[in-house]
Amino acid sequence: MSLLVHDLSKKYGEKTVVDHISFEMPGPGVYALLGTNGAGKTTTIRMMLDMLEKDSGEVLWQDKPLSFTTCNIGYLAEERGLYPKYPIIDQLRYFAQLRGVPAGEIDSRIKMWAEKLQVEEYLYPEKAAALEAEAKAAERAARGQQMPEAPAGKAAAGRAAFGGARKKEKPRTPDTLSKGNQQKIQFMIAMISDPDLLILDEPFSGLDPVNSDILKKVVREQIDAGKYIIMSSHQMQAVEEFCTDITILHRSKAVVSGNLNDIKKSFGRVNLSLKVEQDITSYVEAIGAQILREKEFEYDIRVTGDDQANALLKALISAGVQIVRFDLRELSLHEIFVKEVGADNEE
């Protein structure tokens, strides 16, 4: 299986918003589409999904034009949206049907994903009621209060038998959820059909660290399951954690594209982190390197490459400087991104 994006272009009037973008995923993994706001990431994704007409180019999945009829696609859009007033569970069932999930499997899949993403209480009102009762009981226990006596009468006994529920709980609607939980529901929609190709547009934006970790765990599981994932994000650290290949878009053009390791290698190992027990400014200046940051004999130094770093190391050893840490690293994805697009990013 493979995904090929070839020569995608899009213009609105005279303005070019995507300019001949090409990339390929020969096998499963994570491909990152990076770029500043307005660089053309979302437009590229929309053209890939055939939501927008292409001015040029093609997108092939297993040598056939990519569409929801040729590939089981899961898509988390950048701009989150759910029907605000319709019950969440109905919307999940609706999208599961649209994505071709067999009718008999829909509810079990929803339940499985609700557990995994910890949103059961929003889908199953009785679960929410039970959790609320548990919380109250725990609170009372913590305060050392006794449980109230069971109310008298048959009706009350009946209610008690059904967990104390007094009336049928109304199903929750998205407008009662926080933004983060709405996002998790949308992530469920993307995952409900167990897609072969997963397109995640800014999946971690707006999530707190706990929920972000939940989503990251799912992404890792999908990688392990051999899925194709395209991820667009501003959060370089999160992307770097998963992706093997990247394209950086800037002003509608691809400015960097390829395997992340190869790209990093091409920039060289230029980040030197050094911890010593004395001031080494004169040694650094002597070899022509640049001190980026210094705090209590801990230095971040920009070197030109391995040779300059080795020269500095030799000089320090010769001078008898006590070295606590010597760490020569490649540029991070964040640094590469800033280096490529940061200088003239005015969008």
Place this chain on the structure above:
Amino acid sequence: MKNNHLRGLREVFLFTLRETFKDKRYRTSFITFVIMMTLMPVIMLISGNAGVNAAETTFIDEVTPENLDTEQLYICNLTEVEFGPADLPKDDEFLPFIETSFRDASEKDALLEGLTEKDLLVLIELSESGLLPTYDVCTITADESEISSSEQHTLGSRVSAAFDEARLGGMNLSASAISGMQRGVSIASPVTEERFRAGDEGVTNLDMMGVSILYAVIVLVIVSVTVSFIITSLVEEKSTKLVDMLLSCVDPAALVMGKIFAMMAYVLSMIALGGSGALIASSIMRKVTGSEASAEIFSIFDLHMFMNLRSILAILVSVVLTYLIFAVMAGIAGSACATVEDSQSSTGTVMMISMAGYLIAMFVPSITNHTAHVVCSLIPMISVYIAPALYAAGKISLIVFLLFLAINGAFLVLLVTICARTYRRLAMNDSGKVPFREILRIAFPKLGAGKEAQHV
């Protein structure tokens, strides 16, 4: 092979229909409409009877021979018809109690000047002020007279009847012939020889007006309920950004058509249930009341002359066609909108077009010119309000009706094409409302490059 363009249509249809009925507003509208339609015969009976009773108690005094205020009745005949005391009925319940005097035309002015408060003058003259000359019977009292208008009417009508007897009685005609002469001549609706032999002598203009208005009102209800829903629904999906998620798993055409069909099911079931309820309630009320008055009040529901397979089929097909035309127009209008604010003006535009057709439909049935009927039946959008009722009433032929279907069918195909092309191109538009000329350019690129979504 499964049509990919319609993949998801069934799911969109079922979801939209289910959620529409779950929505409190739409559920309330549905139930209210059905209840109102069902109760309409009862309301009409109550309001009809109440109106008659109120009129009787307020305006009509009971006139009896014992409480007559008139003491002297003068009859002044200004016509050439011979009419004298011998022509007055001897067994009348009022006239024998009043002093009656016939006077010559020459005494008219003197009579008018000399009327006392107990006098009533009945003046009979040939009036030529209208389209046709008619005999007018006019009752006149003195300014200070206390003779009620009910009493004037009662006595005047008796003199009038006696005058009619006198002018026609000498012709040796039967009572029904005299009655026919009194009612005059009416022109029957034109019919074909086949329909005449079948005993179908056409529908009067009054019946035609009734049916036409009823049909136009039904169409207007359908359009007004659905247009707003379709536009709002499409715009809501855009403004909530849900359209991104939807278009990743369903074709735009299936998405729009699914909504349109769901609303059609909603509104047609509402009208079918409401109509059935009204018919059942009206027949029950007729049986319960059984009076002539109630039959007259319920005559608006007396559609038996249109209750044949041909008319029912024609009206059903036309209702569906009309609904689809306006629903697809709403789809186009919804595609062009980016925000909820835009949708309000778009709904207004579609409703204006619909209202224009409705207003024209109010006037066309009153036109007796056959050519005008045919022409109005062939104009797209306007004809949908007119042609089905004209056909059901036999005012236009089957060929004209088929032409009406063909023209509007072609118009619908054109609208669907525009809708499919524009929705696909404008689904992502969030940069404001797209003008109509741009929609045309998008649908027909040869007209020029169209504006497209600016959202990136």
